[in-house]
Amino acid sequence: MSDIDARQIERMKSVFDAQKAAFKAGKIRSLSERAADIARIETLAKEKADAFCDAVSADYGRRSAAETQIAEIGFTIATAKHARKHLKSWAADRSVPVPMTLAPGKAYIRREPKGVVGIVAPWNYPIQLALAPLVPALAAGCRVMIKPSEYTPRVADMLKDTLGELFSEDHVAVITGGPAVGQAFCDLPFDHLFYTGSTHVGRMVAQAAAKNLTPVTLELGGKSPTVIAPDFDVEEAAKTIAWGKYFNAGQTCVAPDYVLTPKGSESQLADAIIANAQKFWPEPDSNGDYSGIVSERHYKRIADMVEEARAGGADVRQSAAPTGSNHHAYPPTVVLNAPADSRLMTEEIFGPVLPVLGHDGLDEAARFINERDRPLALYVYTKSKATARSFLDKTMSGGVGVNVPMLHLSVEDLPFGGTGASGYGAYHGEDGYRTFCHERSVFHAPVWHPIRLMAPPYGKLFEFFKKLQAG
Numbered sequence: 001m002s003d004i005d006a007r008q009i010e011r012m013k014s015v016f017d018a019q020k021a022a023f024k025a026g027k028i029r030s031l032s033e034r035a036a037d038i039a040r041i042e043t044l045a046k047e048k049a050d051a052f053c054d055a056v057s058a059d060y061g062r063r064s065a066a067e068t069q070i071a072e073i074g075f076t077i078a079t080a081k082h083a084r085k086h087l088k089s090w091a092a093d094r095s096v097p098v099p100m101t102l103a104p105g106k107a108y109i110r111r112e113p114k115g116v117v118g119i120v121a122p123w124n125y126p127i128q129l130a131l132a133p134l135v136p137a138l139a140a141g142c143r144v145m146i147k148p149s150e151y152t153p154r155v156a157d158m159l160k161d162t163l164g165e166l167f168s169e170d171h172v173a174v175i176t177g178g179p180a181v182g183q184a185f186c187d188l189p190f191d192h193l194f195y196t197g198s199t200h201v202g203r204m205v206a207q208a209a210a211k212n213l214t215p216v217t218l219e220l221g222g223k224s225p226t227v228i229a230p231d232f233d234v235e236e237a238a239k240t241i242a243w244g245k246y247f248n249a250g251q252t253c254v255a256p257d258y259v260l261t262p263k264g265s266e267s268q269l270a271d272a273i274i275a276n277a278q279k280f281w282p283e284p285d286s287n288g289d290y291s292g293i294v295s296e297r298h299y300k301r302i303a304d305m306v307e308e309a310r311a312g313g314a315d316v317r318q319s320a321a322p323t324g325s326n327h328h329a330y331p332p333t334v335v336l337n338a339p340a341d342s343r344l345m346t347e348e349i350f351g352p353v354l355p356v357l358g359h360d361g362l363d364e365a366a367r368f369i370n371e372r373d374r375p376l377a378l379y380v381y382t383k384s385k386a387t388a389r390s391f392l393d394k395t396m397s398g399g400v401g402v403n404v405p406m407l408h409l410s411v412e413d414l415p416f417g418g419t420g421a422s423g424y425g426a427y428h429g430e431d432g433y434r435t436f437c438h439e440r441s442v443f444h445a446p447v448w449h450p451i452r453l454m455a456p457p458y459g460k461l462f463e464f465f466k467k468l469q470a471g
């Protein structure tokens, strides 16, 4: 462990103690205080938009400013606005009916802040994936520690500095560092741990949290399939598939990972996807709208996966030749006939490479998907609502897009989360608020409640209650 990591861990522990003490000592923050906390995040995203775009671009080598604006800044602002608008109704007590035998008491659910929560963020959307969970955590009234990714150090420092100016350290704090800091972070007895990242690390995080009985949300990844039904025009599907796949150079947890298209249409679809990619991002090597791969190591991983498939007999089609020279920009790529045991077909790709496979009908496509881990997202292209519904009946995934990838995650009122190997728990909108709340059950009896008549020795009243209970 480096000296810097050791210092961060030292600081992290004292911040954690300070946040715990502050939470125990303080009363629950009022709704107006919480609304003001969220408004600060909204203003931060608006006022520092350009600086955030520059920081993430410097971390990547090159990240499209437009993509940062859409997926990180705009997304954070929309999340904060939605939370401010709905905070009062989310926070209100929920009355529930009481059985006749307990009348005239009242029962209700109080949504209370869980306490001190930890957020671990990855590098692929380093601003959104730190701030979008921070908003509901603050809305719920929690105190928050954030651990950003070591692959986006400029963004991590900027989050630390800007949030440090807006909040006291015992309210919101950012802890920077790599896996060693991440591990020590997840060992802390948080009241909730919110982790976004790979399935591999997610398993370790779940184990660390279990030791403290800390509840966890795991927002993980996986291979999200895209299926084209025989009734859908592949040229039409190619337009949105190309956009969804190559946005942020495929480094998106809900990007299409592979496509299943009716047998015989594979080559036409591949050419149409490449043609659209060429239209959207001509000359990817020097195109400022096309994002680079986050690091040399990640670039090499992508390039190696493609070469492994090519060596195994795959047909590789690219919008331009890869040069690797400029900002790690790997060109939009489609791979036909990728071997079943190649890394392209066994690992989450998380880059601008799209295997296309043929299917013999939707039943076979569903079987192919069901033989693998449950994905975070699933996309189905069909003109028929009935076909879409029946395909959903046959498969499982965290979320679904019909006829378009990725957009389901922008609907604030849809819960966003995985299932099986793509994670558990969810956030966005009210689901995010509930994630960071304890739902406390309250039964409030009047000063004199007839249940007193139920005390032994049991007699006639007991017989009466028995009859009521039997209905």
Ligand code: NAD
Binding pocket: 120, 121, 122, 123, 124, 125, 129, 147, 148, 149, 150, 177, 178, 179, 180, 181, 182, 183, 184, 186, 196, 197, 198, 199, 201, 202, 204, 205, 218, 219, 220, 221, 222, 252, 253, 254, 348, 350, 376, 418, 423
């Ligand atoms: P990662 O798992 O390598 O790292 C994520 C975070 O975990 C980083 O902050 C890292 O420092 C920290 N970390 C590393 N080792 C740790 C350990 N042992 N204990 C605790 N923390 C540790 O993931 P990544 O490469 O940054 O992100 C890519 C993955 O994230 C992909 O699989 C992608 O699908 C997934 N992802 C999921 C979502 C979602 O919302 N479901 C969103 C974005 C990314």
